[in-house]
Amino acid sequence: MSAATLKHIRYVATENPVTLVAFLLFSGFVLLALFGPWIAPYDPLASNSGAALKPPSAAHWFGTDSLGRDILSRIIVAARLDFGIAVSAVAASFVIGAALGSLAGFYGGWADRIIGRIADTIMAFPLFVLAMGIVAALGNTVANIVIATAIINLPFYIRVARAEVNVRRGAGYVEAARLAGNSDLRVLAMHVFPNILPPIMVQISLNMGWAILNAAGLSFIGLGVRPPQAEWGIMVAEGATYIISGEWWVALFPGAVLMLAVFTFNLLGDGLRDIMDPRMRT
Amino acid sequence: MILKRLFGALPNIVGVVIVTFILTRALPGDPAAYFAGPAATTEAIEQVRASLGLDKTLAHQFVLYLKDLARGDLGNSLTTGQPVVTEIRQRLPASLELTFCGLLIAVVVAVPLGVLAATRPGTWVDHLCRLLATAGVSLPTFFTGLLLAYVFYFLLGLAPSPLGRIDVSFPPPPAVTGLYLVDSLLARDLESFRASARQLVLPALTMGLFVMAPLMRMTRASMLGVLSSEFIRTARASGLPRSQVLYAYAFRNALLPVVTTLGMVFSFLLGSNVLVEKVFAWPGIGSYVIEALVSSDYAPVQGFVLTMALLYVALNLAIDVMYVLIDPRVGIEG
Numbered sequence: 001m002s003a004a005t006l007k008h009i010r011y012v013a014t015e016n017p018v019t020l021v022a023f024l025l026f027s028g029f030v031l032l033a034l035f036g037p038w039i040a041p042y043d044p045l046a047s048n049s050g051a052a053l054k055p056p057s058a059a060h061w062f063g064t065d066s067l068g069r070d071i072l073s074r075i076i077v078a079a080r081l082d083f084g085i086a087v088s089a090v091a092a093s094f095v096i097g098a099a100l101g102s103l104a105g106f107y108g109g110w111a112d113r114i115i116g117r118i119a120d121t122i123m124a125f126p127l128f129v130l131a132m133g134i135v136a137a138l139g140n141t142v143a144n145i146v147i148a149t150a151i152i153n154l155p156f157y158i159r160v161a162r163a164e165v166n167v168r169r170g171a172g173y174v175e176a177a178r179l180a181g182n183s184d185l186r187v188l189a190m191h192v193f194p195n196i197l198p199p200i201m202v203q204i205s206l207n208m209g210w211a212i213l214n215a216a217g218l219s220f221i222g223l224g225v226r227p228p229q230a231e232w233g234i235m236v237a238e239g240a241t242y243i244i245s246g247e248w249w250v251a252l253f254p255g256a257v258l259m260l261a262v263f264t265f266n267l268l269g270d271g272l273r274d275i276m277d278p279r280m281r282t
Numbered sequence: 283m284i285l286k287r288l289f290g291a292l293p294n295i296v297g298v299v300i301v302t303f304i305l306t307r308a309l310p311g312d313p314a315a316y317f318a319g320p321a322a323t324t325e326a327i328e329q330v331r332a333s334l335g336l337d338k339t340l341a342h343q344f345v346l347y348l349k350d351l352a353r354g355d356l357g358n359s360l361t362t363g364q365p366v367v368t369e370i371r372q373r374l375p376a377s378l379e380l381t382f383c384g385l386l387i388a389v390v391v392a393v394p395l396g397v398l399a400a401t402r403p404g405t406w407v408d409h410l411c412r413l414l415a416t417a418g419v420s421l422p423t424f425f426t427g428l429l430l431a432y433v434f435y436f437l438l439g440l441a442p443s444p445l446g447r448i449d450v451s452f453p454p455p456p457a458v459t460g461l462y463l464v465d466s467l468l469a470r471d472l473e474s475f476r477a478s479a480r481q482l483v484l485p486a487l488t489m490g491l492f493v494m495a496p497l498m499r500m501t502r503a504s505m506l507g508v509l510s511s512e513f514i515r516t517a518r519a520s521g522l523p524r525s526q527v528l529y530a531y532a533f534r535n536a537l538l539p540v541v542t543t544l545g546m547v548f549s550f551l552l553g554s555n556v557l558v559e560k561v562f563a564w565p566g567i568g569s570y571v572i573e574a575l576v577s578s579d580y581a582p583v584q585g586f587v588l589t590m591a592l593l594y595v596a597l598n599l600a601i602d603v604m605y606v607l608i609d610p611r612v613g614i615e616g
Binding site: 018117120121124125126127128129130132133134136137209213216217220221222223233236237239240243244245246248251252255256258259260262263266267270 | 293294295297298300301302305306413416417419420421422423424425428429431432435436443444548549550551552553554556557560561571572575576580583584586587590591594595598
């Protein structure tokens, strides 16, 4: 990272303090995901029927659920699962989508048409509905939630990578690399690909929030994560029955944390976009 | 021109049908055993396998599948024993009513806010709109729904209990379109119109809040682009009143990209529909599919995915046609 980039980052952070806040929140969530089980004050699975449905107190900051489990501990421990699902899904769609998109953009012709058709077909579905269908067909497991989330995000990476590679394939440095005797694939991987990374990074950050939302939504309707495992979406679902009788804390805290996590990624994505390309700011 | 767009949607429909077919055949374990039910004997399973055509080649199975689709046969639900098509047709109006009311709320709020932000770029109004838009896409719909139900039903007592489409003391209006709001008006029954509208407000607002953000962002961005263009400068220089420049010239041109984003907005709406229906016990196809998922009843799930996808293709087509109608230039160039 050069001095100019650092200067630019400092400029963006001071110009838009929101990005700085987003980065701090993001670091906090990463810490929770890494060290959650050691930070949590109680065992997230230990039920205590004597302390069921207790409102927030000094002992239980976020209250307890219907089985007397500490909600704060469950939220902290769930961070790893929610982030794990989102990170692996986004990583999978990044690797596959960027590879397919680069090939389509670099070679054009048949490869482009077939890959474009795949992306169009996925996009022809309402994405959450397609994810539901995939999980229902493949089986109700966490791994399949990751696969479904990866598939529905694929078209976005294919499109970004295709467009970015396409405008660069005739660039001077590409011609130069080719004349120097590099093979097509080597030119694509070593010379073109590094240049399309910045716009894809922005896509990743914007996508992460959506992936978390998607995974939580699937487990909210009973797909993927099974009770008693702690996960934000399923905790909201467990609290849903109590909210209309006034036990608000069971659903509110996991829902609020989920929202904050998604919000963090969206802000971070916006901030990253400002760093990469100030003109694209909307 | 419009005909050409219709043909353009064909590959998407073909793709959708192929993917749903693959999903039918990718069921965990033996599909025949699933469709025969848990208590079936080996012979019964074999019989189901033959009747489903699962003993034939994949290509042959695909042809059979297409034939069933052409006859409008999506199989039967295991739990209710009813044909999936009938049940989806009965429940679809409820989902459509909810989806379109949500969209209406979002458009009514988001478009003016977007224009407001675009006319005052860089001010606190703009920053606030941007923050609200980011917060909006971060909201898990199921959570917003619960929150609204808690505040307006439990705390304030303003909304009716979040269960179903109409208060239990009212009979549903005579079915003409299946949309309660329209049906009750057709029957000139203002009481049941009010009752169903009261049930509808919270779920529709939940859906609206979720899609407001993309609409607002797009309105803002496209309005900003148009406002800095030359014909607006000319209009201003000619001394036209501010409101005329803004609404008659700028806004009409800024509308086109907003119409394009409607496609993505519908994808969000149809997806979140399922979650919102679960939260508000709304008897649409979303809650139908959740019941089916819980009892591992796959025919309704596949029927649902196919219906939603075809609906989405149709909506995108409608958006395309609308685009041609709004902007005559699209027709000339294409």
